[in-house]
Amino acid sequence: MVVDSGDYGAATITQPVSISAIGVVASITQTASGQNALTINTTGNVTITGLGLHGLGSGNDGIQVQQVGVLRLYHVTAEGFNNDGVEFDAGGQLSIQDSRFTDNQYGLAVTNASAQAFVRRTSFDHNSIAGIYAPFGVVTADDSSAHFNGAGFQSSGGTFVIARSRSIFNGTGVSAVGASATMQFSYCSVARNSLYAYRAASGAAVSGTRPGTSVVTGTTSGTPSTAATLQ
Numbered sequence: 001m002v003v004d005s006g007d008y009g010a011a012t013i014t015q016p017v018s019i020s021a022i023g024v025v026a027s028i029t030q031t032a033s034g035q036n037a038l039t040i041n042t043t044g045n046v047t048i049t050g051l052g053l054h055g056l057g058s059g060n061d062g063i064q065v066q067q068v069g070v071l072r073l074y075h076v077t078a079e080g081f082n083n084d085g086v087e088f089d090a091g092g093q094l095s096i097q098d099s100r101f102t103d104n105q106y107g108l109a110v111t112n113a114s115a116q117a118f119v120r121r122t123s124f125d126h127n128s129i130a131g132i133y134a135p136f137g138v139v140t141a142d143d144s145s146a147h148f149n150g151a152g153f154q155s156s157g158g159t160f161v162i163a164r165s166r167s168i169f170n171g172t173g174v175s176a177v178g179a180s181a182t183m184q185f186s187y188c189s190v191a192r193n194s195l196y197a198y199r200a201a202s203g204a205a206v207s208g209t210r211p212g213t214s215v216v217t218g219t220t221s222g223t224p225s226t227a228a229t230l231q
Contacts, residue, residue: 010037016044016069019051027052030059030081037078040090041066049074055081055104062104068092073099084109085127088137091115096122105129107149110137110158119144124152131170134158141165146173152193155181155204162188172196173218179203188214196221 008028028037028051037053040046046068053062053076062078062085065071069092076099078085085101088094091114099122101107107124108131110117115137124131124146131146132139134155145166146152152167153160154175162185167173173190174197176183181204190197200206200222207224208214 010035010039012039013042013046015042016046017042018047019049020047021050026050027054029054029056030062031056033058034060034082036061036064037081038063039066040064040068040071043067043069045070045072047072047074048076051076053078053081053085055079058082061085061087062101063087065090065092065094068094070095073097075099077101078107079103081105087111088115088117094118096120098122100125101131102126106133107131107146108139109133109135110139111135112137118142123147124149130154130175131167132160134160146170151175152190153183155183157181160184162186164188166190168192170194172199173216174198174206176204176206177201181205183207184209185214188216190214190216191218193218195219198222198224200224 030037059081065088073096079102081104084106085104094117096119102125107127113136117139119141122144126148130151131149138159140161149170151172152170157180159182164187166189173193183206186209197218
């Protein structure tokens with residue numbers, strides 16, 4: 001538990017740990033170019049609650065996950081990193097809830113084919129390429145929002161399920177590119193995106209669900225798959 005408010009240095013986590021900053025203001029401000037605020041490399045489980053990570057335009061990743069069993073992030077902020085708010089390179093599991101990722105390249109990038117990531121009640125704003133990017137793995141985003149990003153939610157090979165979420169004021173709201181990319185959304189709002197509401201390209205599968213009507217407005221690119229019927 002973090003007892004005192006303060007700004008702490010970059011750290012590498014190599015064993016199971018729970019870091020809780022409740023009732024205090026605890027942060028890691030990363031000023032050294034190319035460094036991560038947190039690097040996680042353990043086969044055990046890690047839980048981080050209430051920590052603010054600030055890249056100041058020079059840090060590499062807010063959290064780079066090289067190896068982990070289960071990583072749980074609650075009420076975490078990662079902003080201003082040159083690369084990702086969270087780069088999940090591990091084959092483990094990731095749970096993010098009630099958090100915020102802003103002004104990075106990617107808010108969250110899931111880059112391992114065995115990764116499973118669940119995101120709930122989390123915002124991704126003003127990330128230059130995408131709010132959530134899934135080139136590999138399986139990602140589910142529930143009751144979350146993406147605004148002012150290059151793309152709100154993007155897959156180039158992973159499986160991405162979006163439920164009860166908003167993708168508004170991005171370049172592209174929902175994007176899937178590549179034959180192994182799958183994007184499915186249900187009860188979502190995809191509107192006011194400047195380039196495309198959704199983009200399905202190079203054999204990617206993009207579909208809604210029935211029931212599960214989504215509001216999708218604006219220019220589209222590609223043809224969506226037939227909506228999946230829920231039994």
